[in-house]
Amino acid sequence: MAEEKHQLTKKNEDFIFHFKKLLAQNSQLSAEQIEAATDEVTTKLLTAQGTGTTAAQLFGTPTQAVAQYLDPKKSNKKLHDYKFWQLALDTSMAILMLFAGVFGLTLFFSKQATGQGAGIVSLLLIAALGGSIYTAVVLKLTPNPKATQAEPKSRRWLYLGLALVAWIVGFIVLGLLPPVINPTLPPLAYLIVAVAAYGVFRWNRQQAGLQGGGFLAISQLSQQARLESSQAKK
Template sequence: MSEKKEKRQLTKKNEEFIFQFKKHLAKSGKLDAEQIEKVVVEVEDELLATQHTGRTAQQLYGTPTLAVQKYLDPKRHAKKLHDFGFLPLAIDTILVIFMLFAFVFGVTLFFSKENNAGAGILSLLTIAILGGTVYTYALLKLTPNPDEQKPTVNKGKRWLFLAGAIVVWLLGFVIVGIMPPIINPTLPPIAYIILGALAYGGFYYNRQKNGLKGNGFFAIGQLSNQSRFEAQQKNNQK
């Protein structure tokens, strides 16, 4: 009912623009019915918000054909943070952390004369797995979803939750770091380099499989920033 009411509020010229725009979107065959409806609603909302100022659809978008080209830009329809789900993002973050620390451990041990217990394999796994899962869970929980009705997250709650996640990660790392070498053995430097290279292979495969490529080294961080920006824009339009 609300959508029908909004359509009746459009001027005749804007209604005709929406009609042509929707027809060209469907003709393109690049979006499914749900995606088309979502794009049309977005354009309608923009027209409803600006038509009282005298700005027409043509002034905002040009012709319906140009508007379609704009909305078919792959970047506009790339998956967002909350579209991926926990597992692909957690695996991505775990592998990134594992790679970084594996190479750091390997290079450091090449120049170290002591067998550093803090660079044990269990320490590496704890840093990566605990850090990756906690960080991913925290960002998914605390990043507003711009597609929801109220895309806001309480700032105080966000910082408190994130601080708690960091504390959990550090505690886990400290506990593992003080374990005896028999439980947390330090591998030869070359072993860490090899493990880092293997982790990169898994990282690359996960990116390709789940469509995470092009989202920066720490994909979840960039996706979170994009979602917060879009949510802020949506709130400013209200």
């Protein structure tokens, strides 16, 4: 395995270095277990970098990768093991955090903040719609080892097309809601919404055991599922 490690990219070598260092700092694992875990992660990185998948997309941070080996109960959960609402809520809150934060900061530094930006109702519904649609599409397009047969490629493209249409139509319709039921809030209110969304975001990840290291946990889980599916076919 030592020779294979030299084939890793510089970033992946750095990831392995910190991963092994963090494992060694924990007395929960023996030297043999640390080597086995390091070899396993190295093999996965070697396979993933050939498809352009980064260590962050696959494992998150080295700390989160270590947590997977120290808490097997959580790390064993795959994409299709999570409930739909858990993944959709994670994605929706990520979208809401981003949009509310951007709107809040934009309005805060704008000289004419009144009437600018998205209304709060459309913002909440857009986040919920976007999170649900994105989650549904990723689940359909990602190989499921529990499925009796894989979805035909033609049907996958159909799902993607329908999701895109639903997102565009929903975005347009929600943007047309009248101000009387969709008021624009003061800048501070949007920032408070962003902070509240972050609180729900963190709570949901802890309750569900989502180990996503990036902005969208479902994207990382999908990358892992695709990698495992490609390895199983070899």
